[in-house]
Amino acid sequence: MNKKMSEKEMDINAEEAAKRANDGAADATSADTVSAEEVTGGDNMSVEPSLEEQIAAWRDKYLRLQAEFDNFRKRTLKEKMELVERGCEGAWKAILPILDDMERAVVASHKSEDIEALRQGEELVMKKFESVLQAAGITTIECVGLPFNEEEQEAVARFAAGQDKHGLVIDCVQRGYKMGEHVLRYAKVVVGE
Numbered sequence: 068m069n070k071k072m073s074e075k076e077m078d079i080n081a082e083e084a085a086k087r088a089n090d091g092a093a094d095a096t097s098a099d100t101v102s103a104e105e106v107t108g109g110d111n112m113s114v115e116p117s118l119e120e121q122i123a124a125w126r127d128k129y130l131r132l133q134a135e136f137d138n139f140r141k142r143t144l145k146e147k148m149e150l151v152e153r154g155c156e157g158a159w160k161a162i163l164p165i166l167d168d169m170e171r172a173v174v175a176s177h178k179s180e181d182i183e184a185l186r187q188g189e190e191l192v193m194k195k196f197e198s199v200l201q202a203a204g205i206t207t208i209e210c211v212g213l214p215f216n217e218e219e220q221e222a223v224a225r226f227a228a229g230q231d232k233h234g235l236v237i238d239c240v241q242r243g244y245k246m247g248e249h250v251l252r253y254a255k256v257v258v259g260e
Contacts, residue, residue, distance in 0.1 A: 161199045168192045200244075208243035208254045210236045219243060221253040228259030235259050 116124070172188045179185060200206075208219050214234055215222060226237050236256045243254025 158203055161202065162196075165192060165196045165199065168195060203246070205244050205246050205251065208245055208250070210243070210254050210256050211239050212236065215256065215258045219245070219250055219254060220256045222258045223255045224257045225260045226257050232259035 169192055172185070172192055175188060176185050210216070210220055213236055215236055220236065220243065223240055228235075228237050235258070237259045238257040239254055240257065241252075241255040244251040
């Protein structure tokens with residue numbers, strides 16, 4: 068019987084030990100909960116995300132930003148290409164009526180015997196073309212009688228013109244043009260020596 072009691076006592080002791088272990092675990096869990104509440108300020112707010120979650124969030128933001136920038140880059144490149152393709156469209160549209168006038172002048176020159184009327188027609192076409200160039204901001208480089216300027220002119224020949232015309236442009240072989248301050252074509256000139 069003593070032996071039986073000791074087994075009963077052992078069972079009771081084991082149950083009490085298990086109960087104490089469960090109570091201790093519950094206390095530890097409640098202590099963790101309390102400390103988590105203390106960390107969050109006592110409110111029922113969620114616990115701060117883990118490091119892996121933060122890394123994943125930043126990686127996602129980075130990939131989205133990279134995709135947005137790539138789309139922006141492609142869109143601006145496409146817009147630039149369209150501007151280059153269509154940038155001269157206005158200038159060409161302004162030149163087309165002049166081409167029409169030149170065609171009419173050629174047809175008229177074959178039919179007409181009046182040379183003075185043909186010359187006047189050519190001068191009108193030339194003036195119209197010059198007005199289109201001026202509207203586009205293109206001007207001729209004035210050079211005859213002025214000192215040689217290597218930034219706007221190209222000397223194709225030198226001519227002995229005397230001491231008073233030394234370094235001056237004597238003749239313009241081919242006119243030069245500027246758009247604003249940018250030289251489109253250098254004037255080809257003869258310079259006096």
